[in-house]
Amino acid sequence: MTRTGPLDRLLVIDLTRVLAGPYATMVLADMGARVIKVEAPATADDAREFGPFINGKSAYFMSLNRGKESIALNLKDDHDRAIFEKLVAKADVLVENYRPGTMEKLGYGWDRLKDINPKLIYAAISGFGHTGPYRARAAYDMVVQGMGGIMSVTGYPEAGPTRVGTSIGDITAGLFGFAGIMSALYDRERTGKGAMVDVGMLDCQVAILENAIGRYLADGVVPQPLGARHPSITPFEAFATKDSHIIVAAGNRTLFEKLCGALERPDIMADPDFETNDLRTQNHERLKVELEKTLVTRSAEEWLRVIGDAGVPCGPINNVEQVVNDAHIAARNMIIRTDDPVAGTVRMAGNPIKVTGFDDPRKRRPAPQLDGDREAVLELIGMADASAR
Amino acid sequence: MTRTGPLDRLLVIDLTRVLAGPYATMVLADMGARVIKVEAPATADDAREFGPFINGKSAYFMSLNRGKESIALNLKDDHDRAIFEKLVAKADVLVENYRPGTMEKLGYGWDRLKDINPKLIYAAISGFGHTGPYRARAAYDMVVQGMGGIMSVTGYPEAGPTRVGTSIGDITAGLFGFAGIMSALYDRERTGKGAMVDVGMLDCQVAILENAIGRYLADGVVPQPLGARHPSITPFEAFATKDSHIIVAAGNRTLFEKLCGALERPDIMADPDFETNDLRTQNHERLKVELEKTLVTRSAEEWLRVIGDAGVPCGPINNVEQVVNDAHIAARNMIIRTDDPVAGTVRMAGNPIKVTGFDDPRKRRPAPQLDGDREAVLELIGMADASAR
Incomplete structure (x- = not known):
């Protein structure tokens, strides 16, 4: 039997909507987990209403929810609460991205959830996290x-x-949420204990600022917008050619030499203003002018071949159409498809995590219809006879 | 005994340099793993040379490598190769971000690594991944x-x-790399088998394009740059006030009504051009003009209070100095510090993954000096007597 992925023994209850939470559960599903979306019968996931639509079905919703199942449950109704609690009791992971306090109002705060299932990993992804002065605020x-x-x-x-x-x-919060879930699951293998994972979107923005915080705290200079340039490596930016812009990333002296050679511009190489990376960064405006004098004489395609053949990292600035049609991206299976019963064949971005021993299917299961998997879900918890509502 | 995090039983061999790989192993270390950086004695991690510096030590390097250990090994030297192979035999995870082919040249391709340790999780993070036509190209x-x-x-x-x-x-490749490592580790708990995880930076860019690919494939319109605006939700963008720009995200009809109420502009609410989200998106330029007519009459701080009190998600556009000094970010422990023996107290971005049952220390172990942990590492593999080089 072919396995769906390394996480194929995981059962995930998914209360998430729109993007940050659904992105985390999309990666879980892509890696093989069984993900059951629990949606409110009346409101469902808002993203089902986001255009554009294909035969009335949201492209946005379909790409984020491929491979998941759906059951509609009203968590204010006793019968549906009983179903939900059976699911929680059986699940490995529960993910939600409500505003802090919402789960408590439903009677399903962490204290209650761990009563139902002490082994549960409960991931809460929110705008500002579950502690701190802004915790109650909504965020997008x-x-x-x-x-x-x-x-x-x-x-x-x-x-x-x-x-x-x-x-x-949203997307980085989804990825850090996934990271937290997997860390807690790995620990559970030894301890047998559940945990709550609290990920705030604002925290994740701080975590991806990279060198901006380090630079500011080291020298007190507030980092500014840099257009298409790297803050401290030069030349490492977008340059104009005869027809379109290209990226050239000559990150060290050897690559800078190769670039000047490819452009047949030994004068740039010999210029004392461009001798070290620090000097090149200080004099980046003049360096750009000099490089572009030569670059605008030929097309992007020609320069990418010449500069690339010289061994200097470079590339085009692709639009989405070019990305979707790129041969390497196809070879990496990064544009996959689902066969949707309503929308037909729908293509979308694939899974960038390739793990030996598992298929990376070109075709994945489509996103679910609202409540489309009720029977299978009820069967899972031994309540198949409750399917009549 | 206080545990360092949910991953405290993991031993990670870290061959990574600069950013994508070090970001993945930083998250592993933040979550409690023991991460041993193996650096070439002569060249070390290039990031040690990236400015700005604090007492000669790179702020960039220190923030990405906090909590890791370092041993200098020349992988072309037989004695050092023996040490390396003992480490590989004992490790759970090996991470590298070389160009594909480099590990094979060193004699440590996946086939050899799994001979040494069949339980090893080997993560290779590269520009274009280990398959496909661009695989041999360098990328930044x-x-x-x-x-x-x-x-x-x-x-x-x-x-x-x-x-x-x-x-x-780099950063998203680091996060997807972490996700792949944890997925493979979780599977190993049951199968006992190692795996290779292959993550390409370009693939990860495709995976984070969100609705751009879905939109293009649904309607054939190539997505364009949108400044500070959401492509399909309006109003959801940056607006000018009397002093600076603010973000207002009124993502549905109720929030739009509340916004018009807070601005005391019932005329905007009543305008048929702004009746639905689709109409507001079509007429976003005129809507912005109307909203800014009122917004420019008061300061950002005043409007954020008024609009926030009305329950509409909104916020300032903070620079890095404001981020570092924000009360909520402090309360979330998102600016941490290390006490570095050379650089002194160094502050940096914290860990956004908060897991119950584990400390989220305000102070973490500093980034290592090159070869600074040789003795401890050799002791780990029972070669303490080999420390004399």
């Missing part, structure tokens, strides 16, 4: 991108505030 | 940000190519 990706500092280092000073073009606030 | 963060599509949706069309202001290409 845009809010934590603004508060967490990443917007202050992204873009051009003169262009105005710039958001990272993907919901990096 | 900038290159995969360009190739993976995120730059095509970040920034303003008129401002030129825009990089995400943090090395999101």
